[in-house]
Amino acid sequence: MALADERIVAVVNDSVGSAKLKGFQSKFPQRFINVGIAEQNMVGVSAGLANGGKIPYVCGAACFLTARAMEQIKIDLGYSNHNVRLVGISSGMAYGELGPTHQSIEDVGWMRIIPNMTIIVPADAIETEAVMEYSGIHKGPMFLRMSRIPVPDLFEAGMKFELGKAIRLREGSDITLMANGVMVCRALQAAEELQKAGISARVLNMSSVKPIDREAIIDAARNTGGIVTAEEHSIYGGLGGAVAEIVTQTHPAKMRILGVPGVFAPTGSAEFLLEHFGLTAEGIRSAAVELLKSR
Amino acid sequence: MRTRIRSLQMVHRAKLGHPGGDFSSADILTALYGAILHVDPSNPCDPERDRFIMSKGHCSSSLYAALAGAGFLSDADLDTYMAPLSKLNGHPDRNKVAGVEANTGPLGHGLPIGVGCALAAKMSGASWRTYVLVGDGELQEGSNWEAGMCASQYKLDNLVLIIDRNRIQQGDFTENTINMEPMAERWRSFGWDVREVDGNNMHAVVECLRAAPFTPNVPSCILAHTIKGKGVSFMENRPSWHHHVPTDDELQKAIAELERGQR
Numbered sequence: 001m002a003l004a005d006e007r008i009v010a011v012v013n014d015s016v017g018s019a020k021l022k023g024f025q026s027k028f029p030q031r032f033i034n035v036g037i038a039e040q041n042m043v044g045v046s047a048g049l050a051n052g053g054k055i056p057y058v059c060g061a062a063c064f065l066t067a068r069a070m071e072q073i074k075i076d077l078g079y080s081n082h083n084v085r086l087v088g089i090s091s092g093m094a095y096g097e098l099g100p101t102h103q104s105i106e107d108v109g110w111m112r113i114i115p116n117m118t119i120i121v122p123a124d125a126i127e128t129e130a131v132m133e134y135s136g137i138h139k140g141p142m143f144l145r146m147s148r149i150p151v152p153d154l155f156e157a158g159m160k161f162e163l164g165k166a167i168r169l170r171e172g173s174d175i176t177l178m179a180n181g182v183m184v185c186r187a188l189q190a191a192e193e194l195q196k197a198g199i200s201a202r203v204l205n206m207s208s209v210k211p212i213d214r215e216a217i218i219d220a221a222r223n224t225g226g227i228v229t230a231e232e233h234s235i236y237g238g239l240g241g242a243v244a245e246i247v248t249q250t251h252p253a254k255m256r257i258l259g260v261p262g263v264f265a266p267t268g269s270a271e272f273l274l275e276h277f278g279l280t281a282e283g284i285r286s287a288a289v290e291l292l293k294s295r
Numbered sequence: 296m297r298t299r300i301r302s303l304q305m306v307h308r309a310k311l312g313h314p315g316g317d318f319s320s321a322d323i324l325t326a327l328y329g330a331i332l333h334v335d336p337s338n339p340c341d342p343e344r345d346r347f348i349m350s351k352g353h354c355s356s357s358l359y360a361a362l363a364g365a366g367f368l369s370d371a372d373l374d375t376y377m378a379p380l381s382k383l384n385g386h387p388d389r390n391k392v393a394g395v396e397a398n399t400g401p402l403g404h405g406l407p408i409g410v411g412c413a414l415a416a417k418m419s420g421a422s423w424r425t426y427v428l429v430g431d432g433e434l435q436e437g438s439n440w441e442a443g444m445c446a447s448q449y450k451l452d453n454l455v456l457i458i459d460r461n462r463i464q465q466g467d468f469t470e471n472t473i474n475m476e477p478m479a480e481r482w483r484s485f486g487w488d489v490r491e492v493d494g495n496n497m498h499a500v501v502e503c504l505r506a507a508p509f510t511p512n513v514p515s516c517i518l519a520h521t522i523k524g525k526g527v528s529f530m531e532n533r534p535s536w537h538h539h540v541p542t543d544d545e546l547q548k549a550i551a552e553l554e555r556g557q558r
Contacts, residue, residue: 051346072404
């Protein structure tokens with residue numbers, strides 16, 4: 001992409017290695033800015049680069065990128081409507097044992113409230129590539145939330161990303177499972193298990209969190225028995241919240257919102273923490289069964 | 296004089312504003328728009344334009360008055376300052392007002408943005424320059440210093456920081472709040488070349504701006520010593536005039552003093 005469009009530049013906060021940008025740095029040294037450990041400056045600089053006609057990709061750990069520079073994101077990007085792509089790497093609980101200071105389970109919630117901010121949470125490497133390609137033409141600020149927990153490829157190579165559209169990965173009518181990021185493959189596994197029990201689960205990839213696919217949500221509420229959302233994020237304010245806002249105001253339906261339940265995580269690897277919080281195929285399956293039983 | 300009178304009229308009409316800081320910056324703004332900035336109201340989005348960022352965005356009335364003087368706004372526009380749905384918000388909005396480069400207001404945002412602009416120019420091999428005006432109280436925000444380190448690291452000699460050193464912030468004198476001295480030394484230690492000037496002497500300011508970059512490969516800092524409320528005897532050096540709205544009587548007296556001072 002950077003070869004095709006010379007306006008593309010990268011901005012990091014000492015995160016060259018973790019953002020895997022060494023290649024970009026050596027190939028395009030003039031278009032690579034490292035501000036050091038200074039997130040507020042990093043985001044402010046990206047707004048200035050955008051003012052100067054560049055398309056900045058700001059790459060850093062999601063936890064620091066969002067929290068530390070929140071006002072710059074709100075004002076210099078959102079309010080100013082600058083063409084900056086915030087690439088939040090190692091989001092969710094990817095940093096595992098490094099603990100809650102390095103975990104980013106609030107980022108989608110925070111970003112959702114900022115006007116003009118587009119939020120995308122891709123489910124696998126292929127969708128990530130499609131999202132990056134789309135980001136080259138999108139107008140306005142974006143938050144692209146990347147995880148680090150390994151997931152299998154779910155999509156066909158060369159897929160095209162469509163903003164605001166949920167992808168129906170599996171048909172079903174008894175219940176709908178909505179997920180994004182690393183939870184999508186787990187939702188698909190849960191659907192397999194539910195099928196064995198005679199429950200047909202629809203699975204939607206909700207990578208486009210803002211704008212979100214209202215029609216798909218209303219359709220699920222109207223035509224299936226309920227909605228279970230699952231995300232590597234707090235139960236407050238993220239995908240679950242976004243879906244609930246629409247469901248309650250259009251076609252109320254029972255929901256279960258799976259995520260980190262309003263606590264700071266204990267010590268453990270990323271995979272351990274997902275288990276610990278029930279953010280697994282089994283956790284989704286059992287939430288679905290429980291929801292259907294409770295109706 | 297026009298900038299001061301216009302901005303005070305705007306604050307009076309809107310019943311809200313920051314006249315003290317408007318007046319300390321007035322000569323700097325006049326210098327910039329009158330003699331330095333390559334900007335064109337008929338081509339406000341020219342990619343080759345100079346960028347001026349009013350980081351002390353609360354002094355929007357003086358910025359708008361200066362923009363009017365430069366042809367970006369009309370006198371009628373100025374009368375809508377802070378009126379409902381007006382494009383002239385209490386803090387400047389680049390999406391509503393041609394000539395405004397950044398949506399400043401929270402303080403500490405302008406210099407990082409200015410660093411980004413200067414970097415973009417270097418990347419493009421462009422000759423346009425970036426100027427950022429900050430308040431001295433504003434420099435208590437740490438983001439300014441992050442940007443200061445970055446500017447010298449990247450040798451941004453196409454960037455000029457102007458500090459409106461009026462020594463008064465919202466609640467009190469700056470030195471009673473958080474001591475900012477030695478201000479010049481602090482910026483030198485961050486790798487900037489600093490020159491001090493009487494910030495209320497417009498010709499001295501112009502001369503200083505024209506001399507930038509002071510040193511190749513080094514960002515330039517102009518430490519402009521000013522008086523808050525400069526130009527009106529009862530406004531000068533009084534913390535209350537940070538955001539005091541003039542009464543009808545005060546407005547008339549101020550205008551009279553300013554006009555007398557011009558003769």
